[in-house]
Amino acid sequence: MENLTRFGVSMDSALLEQFDRFIAQKGYTSRSEAFRDIVREKLAADRVDSPQAFAYGALAYVYDHHKREIESQLTGLQHDAPERIISTTHVHIDHGHCMEVVMLKGRTAELTSIAERLLSLKGVQLGKLFLTPAPKEHVHD
Ligand code: NI
Structure with a gap:
């Protein structure tokens, strides 16, 4: 298994409820996997954002x-x-x-x-x- 680091995230409860509804709708069964995908998507988007990339x-x-x-x-x-x-x-x-x-x-x-x-x-x-x-x-x- 890859080298996993656990960390805590503080979020206001209304935002977390929205997040949970959103990821349930997309078929995620865990917050962690949803969060990892969102981070990957943001990082990839940032890399292709540069015209010379x-x-x-x-x-x-x-x-x-x-x-x-x-x-x-x-x-x-x-x-x-x-x-x-x-x-x-x-x-x-x-x-x-x-x-x-x-x-x-x-x-x-x-x-x-x-x-x-x-x-x-x-x-x-x-x-x-x-x-x-x-x-x-x-x-x-
Ligand atoms: Ni055709």
Whole structure:
């Protein structure tokens, strides 16, 4: 087992009640695990907050398959950044909609900019970029 340190946290009871309701809703069975996840999330968010930080990203979006030129525009933008895009997975949702998940690696600022260009295309209806910090040696300029 990892090296665990126990420490006490003081919190006003109203805030603690809210926290307990929140973590029960999310399915946590212990305050400790919920607290650890929240700390990890804050630390990761802080690391990818810097534009020069290295990160891995997953960009998911849904688009209207019948929108004129959308597929060639999406592919064109992806071909502009071959060194940043690791892979793309395409799913045909129904007759008119497709979903793609694009895996990326690079500096946070570059990945955010690639994501913004893809998500702002006419026909892309919904999308989100997830970033997680990468060890520096995993990404090359
Ligand atoms: Ni499709």
